[in-house]
Amino acid sequence: MAPQYTTTGELLAASAHRRGLDVHVLPTRGGTGALRGRRGAHYHGGPAFAARVADDLDVALLEPADDWLTTLPHQYTGRRISLTTLAEARALSHPAFVKPPTDKSFPAAVHTDGTSLPTGLPPELPVQVSEVVTWAAEFRLYVLDGEVRTGSQYATYGSLDARPLEHHLHREAVREFAHDLLTNRGDGLPSAVVLDVGLLTGTRDTWAVVEANMAWFSNCYAADPDRALDVVLRSAGPREQLAERDRRFCRDGQQRAVADRQGAGSP
Template sequence: MLSPRMCEDSQRLSRAAGSLDWKVVRWADWRVPEGLPETDLVLYAAPLFAERVSQLLPIDFPEPDDRWLTKLDASLLNRKVEATTLAEARQIRERSFFKPASFKTFRAGVYESGAELPEEDKADGDNPVLVSEVVVWESEFRFFMLDGKALTGSVYFRFGESAEGNGEWPCGEEEFAQARETAERAYADCSEGLPAGVVIDTGYIQGSGWSVIEANPAWGSGLYGSEAVSVLKVLEKTAVSR
């Protein structure tokens, strides 16, 4: 199942699904399409659309636990990371990286202090937020994980800028292997709170080494240079029937 929103990633997955003889259904709007199969449903869509699908169909699309990152061993983080609420984050006076842990209530990024975050009338103070020490990421990678193994992945940023060049996402074999190993170590270190199919992002922190960036739901994550058929294998494990 694909949302009405056309994007390059959904088109790539549509073609890959066709190569596997899967039936591809792109919703025309936010209503259940006629003739939609009742079983073996796989979704790729943004969070708001996934939430709508869960309201209309007896299916849930689990997300990683809000506090998963804070449960990892310090050697996998190499920076201070704290789970809090938006209300508490507003009181932080240090320059930090702020990211909404689940719903995208504000734009993730570096803020001079929590006072720059959205005020109460614009975002609920109970919303979970991750606050981390500001670091320099030399590289950032994305891996689509199935039961702890990275089936496919790709570099996507270098020093905060897109790593794409002429439609390719180049990186060395050794660099890719180290990034992948970090993702698999993270899953092995703490699989609690992670769906069987999930995305784990890793990267290299300047002066500190390979580290985990975050975990995200595979059904809503960008592919970058990941191999589409392998992504579909992960997406098969991201829906839970009620």
């Protein structure tokens, strides 16, 4: 676990203890210490801290490709979305929803134009730009091998509203939409991933994809932490157990490390 406390981290740690797994909270400074070189490590926490410890822990961090959402047809997105750079987004002259594709380098938000985007960040930083829409409800789904293992509503009209998917009025509609998406476009996602979907309001209500995220850095809200842990463990687990299909979803530096290990005869 990364050193920053989160309620999700607490829930996942309790679930891991119930399975008999060792749980260690890494120090803010000092690296991985006694854990360095131990086999079978997994990780949960933020990407900045992960970049410091992933090599020592020998874990492979899976994350969706930055352009995955923009490759989906309109029937799955319900809105226009493009992938560009922060520098190009600064030239926007109309309102748009702008966010980093996967990391949290700046908050996702609606901007009246490009002049209100944050400063002090690299101009080449990838950003997603989409038209402004209204989400009546948003749901977080933990997906493993193309199957939704658990989920939670997390927002209603943009306000936090966490409820377990299993008891939700829209549970069947959410699962049906997710099943269709994962059946037809699931090969573009890691085997372990968090998928956010929601209900768009407008001339007619439409189910659509909000985004995809790293399971090892996601709030589980009211999802079942025991089932969520299955996804988290796969999403940031031992490099030697990384499946071939997931190699392209590792960060660039890790891709090279995995290739070097496999080229040297690692399993």
